[in-house]
Amino acid sequence: MKSDPKECLYCQNNETLHNLMIEIAELSVSRVFLFKEQTYHGRCLVAYNGHINDLNELSNEERNAFMDDVARATRAMQRAFHPEKINYGAYSDKLSHLHFHLAPKYVDGPDYGATFQMNPGKVYLTDAEYQNLVEAVKVNL
Template structure:
């Protein structure tokens, strides 16, 4: 039994909107053939992106092998770009889908000056719930979102042009 049907899925609806709209969403950083890169909310983890599969599936096993391989390769390309551009201490890769059961990767660059760098980001994010000041701290990155998006897109452009 699927957890969500595509017509009720938040990400399927967003993907449709991005396809249909001529107006560019500033949070959409890059469109790969099998996935779309979106700049994430929590830019304290500077460069944080969500990579959303263009196909509605809940588990990797539900993708055809060639599609799955391509989706994973796109994730690795994005990871490489985030490493190069932001030089984090460590990159965190998460494919959860408990809340939105549509395949999407969270790629969180983690920095040494983050006091919680040994723990998953969700500990701090959950702690920030209902605390506006803490939420603002985790939302704001060291530069404007548009600049972060531009930097990621430029690197992806270089890497995919090879």
């Protein structure tokens, strides 16, 4: 189901978006965000700048630029947080705006060896702790 850009939290840059995540930086064709729910320490999201439903709708050049942004974000996360692995999720069933969830996984951490939970609602931080995570990613971009 394609969502309306007028109702899209990424396109509207609305309160719903800001309640869920903190913008870290603009990249070449996307924006990178830190999830406020931090069960997966350092979890981020990369959202494409345009209201595109699926990766396959992009031209080769657009797709390559977006995937370069995703790789750039995950490299920054790897340097900042040193996870064992970063899991990627691109679902968009109800919100058809191209975006990738980037969930760092740690050997002794939650759901290691399994699929990450979309929003477990367990770990929230102080403003200062969020700012430290944002800066750790930003300095490594």
